[in-house]
Amino acid sequence: xxxxxxxxxxxxxxxxxxxxxxxxxxxxxxxxxxxxxxxxxxxxxxxxxxxxxxxxxxxxxxxxxxxxxxxxxxxxxxxxxxxxxxxxxxxxxxxxxxxxxxxxxxxxxxxxxxxxxxxxxxxxxxxxxxxxxxxxxxxxxxxxxxxxxxxxxxxxxxxxxxxxxxxxxxxxxxxxxxxxxxxxxxxxxxxxxxxxxxxxxxxxxxxxxxxxxxxxxxxxxxxxxxxxxxxxxxxxxxxxxxxxxxxxxxxxxxxxxxxxxxxxxxxxxxxxxxxxxxxxxxxxxxxxxxxxxxxxxxxxxxxxxxxxxxxxxxxxxxxxxxxxxxxxxxxxxxxxxxxxxxxxxxxxxxxxxxxxxxxxxxxxxxxxxxx
Amino acid sequence: xxxxxxxxxxxxxxxxxxxxxxxxxxxxxxxxxxxxxxxxxxxxxxxxxxxxxxxxxxxxxxxxxxxxxxxxxxxxxxxxxxxxxxxxxxxxxxxxxxxxxxxxxxxxxxxxxxxxxxxxxxxxxxxxxxxxxxxxxxxxxxxxxxxxxxxxxxxxxxxxxxxxxxxxxxxxxxxxxxxxxxxxxxxxxxxxxxxxxxxxxxxxxxxxxxxxxxxxxxxxxxxxxxxxxxxxxxxxxxxxxxxxxxxxxxxxxxxxxxxxxxxxxxxxxxxxxxxxxxxxxxxxxxxxxxxxxxxxxxxxxxxxxxxxxxxxxxxxxxxxxxxxxxxxxxxxxxxxxxxxxxxxxxxxxxxxxxxxxxxxxxxxxxxxxxx
Numbered sequence: 001x002x003x004x005x006x007x008x009x010x011x012x013x014x015x016x017x018x019x020x021x022x023x024x025x026x027x028x029x030x031x032x033x034x035x036x037x038x039x040x041x042x043x044x045x046x047x048x049x050x051x052x053x054x055x056x057x058x059x060x061x062x063x064x065x066x067x068x069x070x071x072x073x074x075x076x077x078x079x080x081x082x083x084x085x086x087x088x089x090x091x092x093x094x095x096x097x098x099x100x101x102x103x104x105x106x107x108x109x110x111x112x113x114x115x116x117x118x119x120x121x122x123x124x125x126x127x128x129x130x131x132x133x134x135x136x137x138x139x140x141x142x143x144x145x146x147x148x149x150x151x152x153x154x155x156x157x158x159x160x161x162x163x164x165x166x167x168x169x170x171x172x173x174x175x176x177x178x179x180x181x182x183x184x185x186x187x188x189x190x191x192x193x194x195x196x197x198x199x200x201x202x203x204x205x206x207x208x209x210x211x212x213x214x215x216x217x218x219x220x221x222x223x224x225x226x227x228x229x230x231x232x233x234x235x236x237x238x239x240x241x242x243x244x245x246x247x248x249x250x251x252x253x254x255x256x257x258x259x260x261x262x263x264x265x266x267x268x269x270x271x272x273x274x275x276x277x278x279x280x281x282x283x284x285x286x287x288x289x290x291x292x293x294x295x296x297x298x299x300x301x302x303x304x305x306x307x308x309x310x311x312x313x314x315x316x317x318x319x320x321x322x323x324x325x326x327x328x329x330x331x332x333x334x335x336x337x338x339x340x341x342x343x344x345x346x347x348x349x350x351x352x353x354x355x356x357x358x359x360x361x362x363x364x365x366x367x368x369x370x371x
Numbered sequence: 372x373x374x375x376x377x378x379x380x381x382x383x384x385x386x387x388x389x390x391x392x393x394x395x396x397x398x399x400x401x402x403x404x405x406x407x408x409x410x411x412x413x414x415x416x417x418x419x420x421x422x423x424x425x426x427x428x429x430x431x432x433x434x435x436x437x438x439x440x441x442x443x444x445x446x447x448x449x450x451x452x453x454x455x456x457x458x459x460x461x462x463x464x465x466x467x468x469x470x471x472x473x474x475x476x477x478x479x480x481x482x483x484x485x486x487x488x489x490x491x492x493x494x495x496x497x498x499x500x501x502x503x504x505x506x507x508x509x510x511x512x513x514x515x516x517x518x519x520x521x522x523x524x525x526x527x528x529x530x531x532x533x534x535x536x537x538x539x540x541x542x543x544x545x546x547x548x549x550x551x552x553x554x555x556x557x558x559x560x561x562x563x564x565x566x567x568x569x570x571x572x573x574x575x576x577x578x579x580x581x582x583x584x585x586x587x588x589x590x591x592x593x594x595x596x597x598x599x600x601x602x603x604x605x606x607x608x609x610x611x612x613x614x615x616x617x618x619x620x621x622x623x624x625x626x627x628x629x630x631x632x633x634x635x636x637x638x639x640x641x642x643x644x645x646x647x648x649x650x651x652x653x654x655x656x657x658x659x660x661x662x663x664x665x666x667x668x669x670x671x672x673x674x675x676x677x678x679x680x681x682x683x684x685x686x687x688x689x690x691x692x693x694x695x696x697x698x699x700x701x702x703x704x705x706x707x708x709x710x711x712x713x714x715x716x717x718x719x720x721x722x723x724x725x726x727x728x729x730x731x732x733x734x735x736x737x738x739x740x741x742x
Contacts, residue, residue: 041580061669064578064580064581064582066581066582067584068582106484108483108484108485108488109483109484109485110483111483111484112479112480112481112482112483112484113477113479113480113482113483113484113487113501114479114480114501116484117479130484130485175557179550179553179554179557182550183550183554186546186550207435209412209435210435210437211435211437211439213438298432
C-alpha cells in the first residue's frame with residue numbers, strides 16, 4: 001500500500017522536471033494527503049530534486065496520528081519544524097535551497113501572497129514557479145483502491161439515507177433530519193460527513209446548497225436531501241427528492257419527470273472521450289428547453305475524491321474530456337422560488353462501454369417516492 | 372443596527388487613507404461579515420475611495436439569504452458578477468480602477484498568488500498594496516452587541532455541556548458523545564458548533580484538538596471535552612475535564628490541581644494593559660516548573676469572535692497588550708501520552724479592574740467532578 005504514494009510522487013516529479021523545476025512544494029491539504037498518505041494540519045510536502053529519498057513532509061507540530069488525517073507513508077521522511085508554529089513552507093524552501101535546487105514549483109492557487117513573499121525572502125536564490133493544477137489533474141483518474149473507498153462511502157451514504165426514509169418525517173425540522181443523517185453516516189463507518197448535509201422541504205426543496213433551517217416537514221411538501229460520507233478521506237455525494245404524503249400533485253410529477261430525464265441524459269453521456277461541456281449540455285439543454293434555463297446551477301456535476309468538489313467540472317465552458325476511472329457527480333435540479341423543486345444527484349465512475357458503461361455508486365432508487 | 376457596519380467600514384477607510392490607499396478589497400469571509408453584516412459564500416467587499424455610497428459587496432451568485440451567513444447591511448450596494456462563477460475580486464478590481472482609484476489595498480494573507488496575479492492583469496494601472504491584518508485588529512475589541520452574542524453562545528454551550536453531564540457516560544464512544552453535544556448546541560439555539568467538538572477519554576484525555584474516536588468511556592478515565600456554540604456568527608469555547616467513577620486517583624487529583632492553578636493564573640492575568648506574552652507566561656511557567664514544559668501547546672489562549680481562533684494570540688513571542696472588551700480563551704493543559712491528562716478552557720472578556728476584572732462567560736464549574 002505504501003508504494004502507491006512513492007509512485008504518485010515520482011509521476012509528479014517527472015512532470016516537474018519536464019517543466020523545468022525538479023523540486024516542488026505541495027501545500028493544499030488534499031494534495032499533500034494524495035502524495036503522502038496523510039495530511040496533518042498545516043503540513044507541506046517537499047518533493048526533492050534528487051528522488052524519493054529526498055522527499056520530506058514538514059509539519060508545524062508533531063502529528064497527532066489522528067486517523068481522520070490519513071495514514072502517513074512510512075517511507076516518507078517527516079520533519080517537525082524546529083520552532084513551534086513556524087510555517088513549514090518556509091523550512092521547505094530553505095531545505096530545497098540548501099540541497100542545491102535553483103527552482104521550486106509551488107501551488108500558486110493555494111499559497112497566499114504573504115506566504116509566497118516570505119519564501120522569496122528566505123530563499124532569494126530560488127526561482128519560484130507555478131505547479132498549476134498538476135496534482136489536481138493527477139488526482140482525477142482514480143486507482144481501484146480509491147474507487148473501492150468511494151464505493152464504501154456510497155454504501156454508507158445509501159444506508160444512512162435508507163434508514164431515514166423508513167422513519168417518520170412529517171413534523172421534524174430540516175436541521176434535525178440533517179443531524180440525524182450525519183449521525184447515521186458515522187454509525188455506519190464514515191470518518192464523518194463529506195460536506196454539510198442539506199435537507200430542504202416545501203418551498204426550500206430543490207434549492208442548491210440549502211442550509212437546513214427550522215422549517216418542519218409538512219404533508220404535500222417536496223423534500224430534497226443531499227448528503228455524503230467521507231470514508232478514509234474519499235467523499236461521495238447523493239441527492240434525492242421525495243414527496244411527503246400519499247398523492248403527489250400533477251406539477252410535482254411533471255417537474256420530477258423532467259429533472260429525472262435530464263439527470264439520466266447526463267449520466268448516459270458519461271463515456272471516456274466525452275467532453276465535460278457535452279455532459280453538461282446533455283442535461284442542461286433539456287431543462288433549458290422546458291423553460292427553466294434561467295436559474296440553473298453553473299455546473300451539472302463535478303469530480304469527487306479526496307475533496308468533494310474537484311476536477312473535472314461538468315460545466316458549459318469547461319475544456320477537456322473524460323477518462324475511464326474518473327468519478328463524477330451528475331446533479332441537475334430545478335428550484336421554483338416559493339414553491340419548491342427537484343434535485344437528483346448521483347456519484348458514478350466513468351467506465352468503458354465494453355466494461356458496462358458508467359458505474360453507478362449511489363444506488364438508492366431514483367423513482368419518485370411518496371413518504 | 373445597520374449603522375454599525377457603515378461605521379466599521381468608515382473606520383477602516385480612514386486607516387486605508389492614512390496608509391495611502393483609499394480603496395480596499397476585503398476577501399476573508401469573517402472580515403467581509405464584520406464589515407457587511409453577512410458573507411455569502413465567495414463574496415468580497417470593495418471599500419470605495421469616495422465614501423460609504425461607493426462601498427459594494429460583490430457576489431459570485433445571487434445570495435441565498437441563508438441566515439447562517441449573517442444579515443447583510445441593507446445600506447450596502449450588492450452586485451452579482453455578470454458571469455456565473457467568475458471571481459468577484461476581479462470585478463471589484465475593475466470597479467475600483469474604473470472609479471479612478473490608483474491604489475487598492477488587498478488582504479495578502481488571504482488572497483492566493485493566482486488571484487492576485489489576475490487582479491494585476493485586469494487592472495494594470497492599479498497599485499496593489501497590503502491591508503495587512505487591519506480588519507483582524509479592528510475586530511479585536513468587541514462592542515456590547517458582539518459581547519452579548521458571545522454571552523448567549525456561552526450560555527448555550529454551558530447548557531449543552533450541563534445536560535450531557537447528567538446523562539450516562541460510561542460505555543459510550545467519544546464520537547457519539549461529541550455528536551450528542553453538537554445536537555444539543557443546535558437544540559439550544561446555536562447556528563451550529565463553533566468548531567469540531569472534541570471528546571477525549573482515558574489515554575486521550577487532555578490531548579489538544581483530539582478528534583473523537585470510537586474509544587468508549589471507562590471507569591477511572593479522565594474525560595476531557597471541548598466544545599462551543601456559534602451564535603449569530605460569534606463563537607465561544609469551553610473545555611472541562613472530569614473523572615469517571617467515584618474516586619479519582621491521587622495522580623489525577625494532583626494533575627488536575629496543577630492545571631487548575633495554571634489556568635487560574637492565566638485568567639487572573641487578564642487586565643487591560645497586560646502583555647499577551649505575560650498572560651501566557653503566567654500559566655505556562657507553573658506547568659513548566661512542575662516538569663511539564665516539554666509537550667505544552669504553543670499558546671495559552673487566543674481571541675474569539677467571528678472566528679474561533681482570532682487575534683490576539685496569548686503566546687510566548689506575541690507582541691501587544693490587552694484592551695478592555697477583548698474576549699479571549701485561557702486554555703492550558705497537560706497531556707501524558709498513554710495515561711491521559713487535563714485541559715481547562717474558559718472564554719472571558721477583558722474588563723477594567725474597576726468593572727470587576729475579567730468577565731467569565733463560560734460558567735460551568737471548574738471543580739473536579741467525578742461522574
